[in-house]
Amino acid sequence: MPPFCLTAVRWRTHKGNKQCKxxxxxxxxxxxxxxxxxxxGLMDEKPMMIWAAHYLSALAKALMDDAELGMMC
Structure with missing residues (x-):
């Protein structure tokens, strides 16, 4: 289990401002x-880079989800 939580809300976008874009x-x-x-990570057989990509993709998804919600409100 990582020592940090990727699901914690660190930012919030709002409709009508430029944060969504x-x-x-x-x-x-x-x-x-x-x-x-x-x-x-795959080519160099470095699993740590693949795990980093996994966590970074979760961050990118959370950011995109928040932007989408901000555009809908």
Whole structure:
């Protein structure tokens, strides 16, 4: 079990401000890093990089989910 919690709310987007667009852009950037970490981890046989990609993808998903909720409200 990791010593930190990825489900804790650290930010919140609201409809009508530019945070939703920024959150979507940041999520896209994070997913690019996830892709890179996964490829390097597999090719170099480094499971720590694959686990890092796993946790980073959860963060990107949470960010995207929050941005989507912010656009719907």
């Amino acid at each position: 920024s959150a979507r852009e940041q999520s896209s950037e994070l997913m690019g890093y996830v892709r890179e970490l996964t490829i390097v």
